[in-house]
Amino acid sequence: MTYTLTTPLxxxxxxxxxxxxxxxxxxxxxxxxxxxRGEEVVFITGCDEHGQKIQRTAEAAGLTPQAHCDGVSAQxxxxxxxxxxxxxxxxxxxxxxxxxxxxxFFARVEANGDIxxxxxxxxxxxxxxxxxxxxxxAQDPECPTHRKPLEWRDELNLFFRLSRYQQQIEDLxxxxxxxxxxxxxxxxxxxxxxxxxxxxxxRVNLPWGIPVPGHDGHTFYVWFDALLGYITALLxxxxxxxxxxxxxxxxxxxxxxxxxxxxxxxxxYWPAMLLSAGLPLPAKVFGHGFLTRExxxxxxxxGNVLDPAALLERCGRDAVRWYLLRDIPFGEDGDFQxxxxxxxxxxxxxxxxxxxxNRTSSMARRWFDNAVPPVTTAKRLDHPLAQAASxxxxxxxxxxxxxxxxxxxxxxxxxxxAANGFLNDQAPWSRMKQEGNQEQVANDLYAVLEAARIVAxxxxxxxPDLSTRMLEQLAQPLPDSSAAATGPSDWxxxxxxxxxxxxxxxxxxxxxxxxxxxxxxx
Ligand code: MSP
Numbered sequence: 414m415t416y417t418l419t420t421p422l423x424x425x426x427x428x429x430x431x432x433x434x435x436x437x438x439x440x441x442x443x444x445x446x447x448x449x450r451g452e453e454v455v456f457i458t459g460c461d462e463h464g465q466k467i468q469r470t471a472e473a474a475g476l477t478p479q480a481h482c483d484g485v486s487a488q489x490x491x492x493x494x495x496x497x498x499x500x501x502x503x504x505x506x507x508x509x510x511x512x513x514x515x516x517x518f519f520a521r522v523e524a525n526g527d528i529x530x531x532x533x534x535x536x537x538x539x540x541x542x543x544x545x546x547x548x549x550x551a552q553d554p555e556c557p558t559h560r561k562p563l564e565w566r567d568e569l570n571l572f573f574r575l576s577r578y579q580q581q582i583e584d585l586x587x588x589x590x591x592x593x594x595x596x597x598x599x600x601x602x603x604x605x606x607x608x609x610x611x612x613x614x615x616r617v618n619l620p621w622g623i624p625v626p627g628h629d630g631h632t633f634y635v636w637f638d639a640l641l642g643y644i645t646a647l648l649x650x651x652x653x654x655x656x657x658x659x660x661x662x663x664x665x666x667x668x669x670x671x672x673x674x675x676x677x678x679x680x681x682y683w684p685a686m687l688l689s690a691g692l693p694l695p696a697k698v699f700g701h702g703f704l705t706r707e708x709x710x711x712x713x714x715x716g717n718v719l720d721p722a723a724l725l726e727r728c729g730r731d732a733v734r735w736y737l738l739r740d741i742p743f744g745e746d747g748d749f750q751x752x753x754x755x756x757x758x759x760x761x762x763x764x765x766x767x768x769x770x771n772r773t774s775s776m777a778r779r780w781f782d783n784a785v786p787p788v789t790t791a792k793r794l795d796h797p798l799a800q801a802a803s804x805x806x807x808x809x810x811x812x813x814x815x816x817x818x819x820x821x822x823x824x825x826x827x828x829x830x831a832a833n834g835f836l837n838d839q840a841p842w843s844r845m846k847q848e849g850n851q852e853q854v855a856n857d858l859y860a861v862l863e864a865a866r867i868v869a870x871x872x873x874x875x876x877p878d879l880s881t882r883m884l885e886q887l888a889q890p891l892p893d894s895s896a897a898a899t900g901p902s903d904w905x906x907x908x909x910x911x912x913x914x915x916x917x918x919x920x921x922x923x924x925x926x927x928x929x930x931x932x933x934x935x
Contacts, residue, residue, distance in 0.1 A: 415663035416452040418443055421671050422461040422506065422642045425485035426470045429492050431711065431749070432672065434721035435704055438734055439743060439818060440670050441498045445894035446813040446874035448499075449904040455663040456896070457646040458493065459504030460486040464635030465539050468621035478621045482507055492722055496730060497877070499896040504646035506638055510654035511645040512623050515638050517656040519626065521690040522573065531572040533613040536563035542635050544613075558674070570613035571631060578685040579609050585684055590697060592680050593816070594744035597673060597700045601680050612682065640683045643669070666695040670816070673700040699816055702746035719749060724935060731879045732758040732929055738875055739822035751935055758929045762879065766829045766868060767926040769836070770886055773861045774922045776841060785862060785917040786855035792911040798860045799910040801831040802867045806908050809871050818875065825871040832864035862887065863913045870908055882925040888917050 420440045423433045437458055444456035462482040471481035486505050493500060504511070522528060535544040538556035545556065545563055554563045582605055585591055592598040615631035616622060622632030647662040648654065669679050679698045687694055705711065711718045724733055736754045739761065741747030777786055793799065805828035812820035839857045844850040869883035873894055884891055892904040906912075 414453075415455055416447045417455045417457065417647070417663040417666040418447075418668050418670065419456075419643050419646075419666055420458040420500075421669075421675060422459040422504065422639055423489060424464075424466060425460050425462050425482050425489070426466050428485060428488050429721055431719040431721050431724070432704055433489075434492070434496070435737055436670055436672065436701065437493065437498055437500075438496065438737060439701065439816070441496075441500070442734070442738060442818055442874045443668075443670070443813070443816060444499055445877060448898040449873060449892055449894050449902050450810075451900070451902040451905075453899055455502065455647065456500045457502045457504065457643060458498070458500045459502065459642055459646055460489055460506065461635065461639040461642065462486065462505055462507045463622045463633075463638055464542050465616075465619055465621070466542055466635075468619070469539065471621075479507065495722065495725055499894065501896050502646040504642045506642045506645075508645065510648060511638075511642060513654035514645040514648075514656055514659060515623050515633060515641050516626050518641055518644070518686075518690055519633075521656075522686065523627075525689050525691070527574045527577065527689045528614075529572050529574060529611070531570060531611065531613070532567070533570040533572075534567045535565075537566045538563055568613075568617050570617070570634075571615040571625060571628060572611040573614045573637070573682075573686065573689070574611050575609045575682065575685050576611050578688055579605070581688055582609065582681055582685055585694065586680060592676070593697055593699045596744070597676060601676060604677060605681060609681070609685075636678055636682070637686070640678065640686065660692065665693040668697040668699055668816075669695055670699045670701065673702060676700040699744070701743055702741070704741075704747050704749055706749045707751070708748055719935060727931070727935065728754075728758075728929060729878075729927075731762065731876045731926065734876050735762055735822070738818040739826070741819065743816050743818050751931065755929045755931055758926075761826055762876075762926040763924075763928045765826065765833060766865075766879075766883075767924055769829055769833050769861070769868075770865045770883055770925060771922050773836065773858055773865065774886060774919050776845075777858045777862060778919055778922070780845060780851075781855060781858070783918055785913055785915050785919065786859050787915045788856055788859045789852060791856040791860040791863070794910060796860055796910075798832060798835055798864045801828050802864055802910050804828075805871060806867065813874060821871075822875055825868055825875070828864055828871070829868050832861050832868075835864075836861050859913070859915070863910065866913050867908060867910070870904065873904070879926060886920060886922060886925060887913070888919060889913075 418440055420436045444454050447454045468478050471478040474481060490503060536554055537544050540559040540561055541556060556563055586601050592601055614634045614637040615625050616634055617630050619632050623638050625631040625633055644659050647659045649662060652658050671679055684694050706717050706719060709717060736757055740757060805824045808824040809821040841854040841857050844854050866887050869880050872880040873892055881891055
């Protein structure tokens with residue numbers, strides 16, 4: 414079975430920000446992990462390009478909406494390339510094939526009697542592209558998220574009969590594991606319990622959208638079209654734009670990874686739309702938390718938005734990935750703090766992991782002919798580091814399966830910490846000074862190098878670059894977690910204790926992780 418995972422399809426009203434990079438990096442770690450353990454992965458990301466927000470942004474910039482979308486989506490593509498995101502697809506909802514998928518899907522929903530005409534009255538937030546249920550202020554209400562005035566709408570629209578799916582949606586969200594983390598389930602449950610109301614899926618007087626077939630003057634509401642982007646994205650090059658063909662390429666999704674603000678669309682509206690069209694439902698919706706910066710919401714008006722391209726330029730891929738995945742429990746809100754960022758990168762990656770490898774391989778080269786030392790006992794599974802490695806492996810794999818990136822990172826780090834502790838206790842540099850200790854030192858160095866090899870392998874989904882540099886220092890083959898990787902993997906096998914070959918020549922040591930020295934604020 415294919416493992417299909419998705420990021421949200423990002424609005425192209427503005428250039429990418431750290432929030433979008435966060436979801437994409439986490440999904441990249443998950444996609445790499447699933448490939449490494451042998452799954453056939455379709456990793457989907459993309460851009461959501463229709464709707465009023467985009468139309469207005471383009472107008473303000475004096476561009477046609479299409480020209481505007483072409484420009485911003487190119488920035489996304491470039492950013493993901495620079496981050497070496499291993500996505501297999503990058504869907505744009507202005508792709509002509511997408512329009513056909515939307516039309517075919519709509520035909521099924523309409524044939525099922527789920528489209529009715531109705532009058533839509535309410536307060537609308539263009540930045541959210543969403544009607545707000547109950548604005549607090551009676552006069553001049555504002556969007557609580559965007560702090561921008563809501564706009565009153567009164568239109569004849571087409572509605573999707575969400576109310577018909579009350580029971581099925583209740584059953585779905587009660588299903589263990591459908592909404593994760595479980596702490597997020599309550600808010601969806603409360604919303605559903607209030608009774609699902611039909612929602613409008615078309616707009617009039619909004620040219621920048623996909624026309625609704627058979628309903629002149631209507632274009633699809635941007636969310637109706639955008640969610641279907643997950644299905645269009647499955648089409649392979651050369652496939653005809655046919656709904657069933659797309660579905661056969663990896664539907665249903667194994668997981669939609671999203672921010673908590675768009676949970677309702679993914680856990681309620683989207684499953685109901687799929688039920689209406691008679692299609693299978695995604696297995697899981699994971700809503701992660703929001704990032705703030707030094708305790709403040711990031712926003713243009715505060716001028717404190719972290720630009721993921723600039724961050725990459727100054728700090729490198731490994732540092733940023735490590736901080737975001739290792740420090741913030743995935744699912745909870747997190748705060749980006751520059752001091753903590755540098756501390757964690759320098760302590761964990763440069764000191765604990767980098768120095769471990771560097772000093773051990775230097776000693777091995779110096780005393781054992783530039784090679785991995787011969788062993789008598791260190792390959793035994795009751796060796797303390799073998800046990801630490803087995804624990805780290807067990808806990809990291811289980812955590813990655815559950816999208817608990819922080820636990821996976823910590824377990825990996827724990828193994829490096831254990832190896833450093835072992836090295837300091839054994840102190841091979843003192844032992845070597847006395848005669849007759851050669852065998853003991855050989856075993857000790859072997860065990861530490863072997864632990865470093867396993868650390869490097871466990872890092873492959875989290876920090877693929879650092880993993881590669883470490884494995885190169887250990888003259889090891891590289892497991893393939895790239896977008897193209899398919900078929901059975903030997904990664905799980907390689908994670909077993911004792912895989913390092915004695916006598917293997919080790920290359921000249923060079924630091925695998927530079928320290929991060931940030932004098933100015935980012
Ligand atoms: N276009 C819709 C998604 C359609 S999916 C079919 C959309 N796009 S978005 O660009 O506005 O948001 C994309 C994601 O970025 C959302 O999941 C949102 O939660 C996330 N984030 C936006 N700001 C964020 C932070 N400050 N921190 C973490 N994630 C944030 O919604």
